[in-house]
Amino acid sequence: MLAPDWVCEVLSPSNTRNDLVKKLRTYHRCQVPNYWVVDPMNEVLTVHRCMEGGYLNVLTAERGERVRAEPFDAIEWSVGVLFGDDPDEQ
Template sequence: MTLPARPRRHATAADLLAIPEAERFHEIIDGDLVPKATPSWSHGRAQARMTARVSDPYDRPPGRRGPGGWWFVTEVEIALEPNQIYRPDIAGWRRERLAAPPTELPVRARPDWVCEVLSPSNASNDTVKKLRTYHRSQVPHTWILDPLHETLTILRWTEGGYLLVAAGGRGDRVRGEPFEAIELDVSELFGDEDEAGEPEKDDT
């Protein structure tokens, strides 16, 4: 006699939060508790560069220096569905939708923009599984940074699926919605020091 298979138990927010904070670099993807890849130098560099580029003009109330109007965070748990709790590499919310930083964990407010930085070991999670959830949750803008191939892909939500609105590689400059006020040098996102000037002279 064959016994019926036990129903699969999906991981929950409680399972995720039970992991000590210092060790909690995990996501719940399709009900499975999945560790995030250990960031490489190129991954961490791309994440830091992109965060700096969008935060400087946008992460403040509107009407001050730069366009403003956004909140940004890195590596914060966001619950989009009961079995989908992610830690996007960077996430942003329009301040007109989110008047103050949320205090709950995981965050329940749907972001207006996410940026995922790919790692070879889990790229399919970011480009397939998580992208499907972002679409179901109607995240308006999703960007994908690929340090291996040094590319930036910019996607816009539409009812039928995400629409590719811009893409660039090394040597390209891109203005991508919703941050059209800034021009991004794709090479600089992956570590080129294009802003470096001439070495200082030693007058001694």
């Protein structure tokens, strides 16, 4: 089976531990190159890159910031769109 190139998890209060611990380990074991965590409670995006020993945190950004987040780093965009901001107003 093929692993995806990118996974994005949206945290929920009832499943946070599973997303941040168990799924992260599973994705690393399967060598998923890019793992994003979107935290709607704190309005934060965290971007991880798969490395030999685990995931490396390559970006942490919050609503109001503009980013180039791998693997889509050719495009600059506002983190706020993940939390309902209008992309045309950024």
